Amino acid sequence: MIQVKNVTKQYGDFIAIDNISFHIKQGEIVGLLGPNGAGKSTTMNMITGFIEPTKGEISIGGYDITKNPKKAKQQIGYMPEGVPLYNDLTVKEFICYMADLKMVSKTEKKQHVEEVIKQTNLIEVQNKLIKNLSRGYKQRISMAGALVSNPKILILDEPTVGLDPKQITEIRELIKKLGKNHTIILSSHILSEVSQICQKVIIIKEGKIIAIDTPKELENKTNQNKFIKLIIEDTDSKLKEIVKNIKGIQKIDLVKDNEDGTKEYVIQTQGNIDIRKELFAKCAKEQMTIFELKTSEATLEDAFMKLIQTQNKEEDKTCGQS
Ligand code: ADP
Numbered sequence: 001m002i003q004v005k006n007v008t009k010q011y012g013d014f015i016a017i018d019n020i021s022f023h024i025k026q027g028e029i030v031g032l033l034g035p036n037g038a039g040k041s042t043t044m045n046m047i048t049g050f051i052e053p054t055k056g057e058i059s060i061g062g063y064d065i066t067k068n069p070k071k072a073k074q075q076i077g078y079m080p081e082g083v084p085l086y087n088d089l090t091v092k093e094f095i096c097y098m099a100d101l102k103m104v105s106k107t108e109k110k111q112h113v114e115e116v117i118k119q120t121n122l123i124e125v126q127n128k129l130i131k132n133l134s135r136g137y138k139q140r141i142s143m144a145g146a147l148v149s150n151p152k153i154l155i156l157d158e159p160t161v162g163l164d165p166k167q168i169t170e171i172r173e174l175i176k177k178l179g180k181n182h183t184i185i186l187s188s189h190i191l192s193e194v195s196q197i198c199q200k201v202i203i204i205k206e207g208k209i210i211a212i213d214t215p216k217e218l219e220n221k222t223n224q225n226k227f228i229k230l231i232i233e234d235t236d237s238k239l240k241e242i243v244k245n246i247k248g249i250q251k252i253d254l255v256k257d258n259e260d261g262t263k264e265y266v267i268q269t270q271g272n273i274d275i276r277k278e279l280f281a282k283c284a285k286e287q288m289t290i291f292e293l294k295t296s297e298a299t300l301e302d303a304f305m306k307l308i309q310t311q312n313k314e315e316d317k318t319c320g321q322s
Pocket of ligand 1: 011014016034035036037038039040041042043
């Protein structure tokens with residue numbers, strides 16, 4: 001449905017997007033994830049045809065966005081960041097205006113406008129002025145504007161920024177619902193957001209793609225090792241000796257040596273091995289009191305941070321060698 005091939009975007013000498021390629025299938029909900037300034041908006045603006053790539057090709061439903069912009073753009077509904085709306089219009093007037101801009105035919109306009117008002121839950125405010133409505137409503141109005149031409153593809157730039165938790169939940173539910181009939185790309189710097197909504201995540205950093213995966217795969221890949229935090233009475237520093245035969249332990253680090261004789265350790269283990277039972281038994285046998293024993297659950301957040309840090313380390317190495 002969307003094919004991005006070797007795309008680079010330069011602003012003068014600055015390379016904002018550096019030779020990225022990816023493919024999005026029909027019906028997928030894909031998250032473009034990365035820290036601020038990574039290049040998410042630039043990528044979206046190129047896909048929507050607002051800015052032209054310096055190099056490379058983008059095709060939307062088989063149409064090249066540069067060579068055949070009209071056909072390509074017809075398939076896209078775009079919700080830009082920061083909900084730019086006409087505040088002095090009513091909700092319905094704005095959506096009708098968007099329908100005109102997108103050249104929705106007169107015969108279809110009334111039905112489309114009513115449909116999107118229903119879809120985005122705006123019935124009760126459709127005749128109110130936009131300026132009097134909350135940010136949550138404004139976000140939905142912007143989404144209705146993107147949807148009114150019944151596009152196959154929806155592109156949503158930071159759709160939950162500035163919303164309160166209730167509004168965030170509503171927008172996420174709406175995106176999931178829309179995902180049943182649309183291909184969706186959304187950008188976010190919020191990791192839990194993409195893991196909840198998206199089937200695929202494209203992680204972008206400093207204009208480069210550093211990973212493309214499902215949220216689950218991403219977690220698994222970067223979570224080969226688990227960590228156990230152990231606080232234990234270990235005045236004689238015996239822990240390492242007594243647990244040395246437990247299978248699956250890769251590393252034991254003493255992170256705190258307290259004056260009361262307790263010590264805090266971080267034990268690194270292989271991903272799918274849970275050593276807690278055995279660890280508990282060995283410590284109990286030595287009559288060493290355990291004050292705390294817990295595994296750390298790696299989240300997508302960890303995965304993301306790890307990926308970014310790994311990338312940084314590799315860059316440091318390259319710099320060091322040159
Ligand atoms: P994100 O959406 O991930 O926050 P952007 O795509 O907005 O990132 O920006 C990527 C990089 O390109 C940033 O370093 C930004 O400062 C730069 N950039 C974006 N637009 C322009 C522009 N029109 N001129 C120069 N630099 C730009």
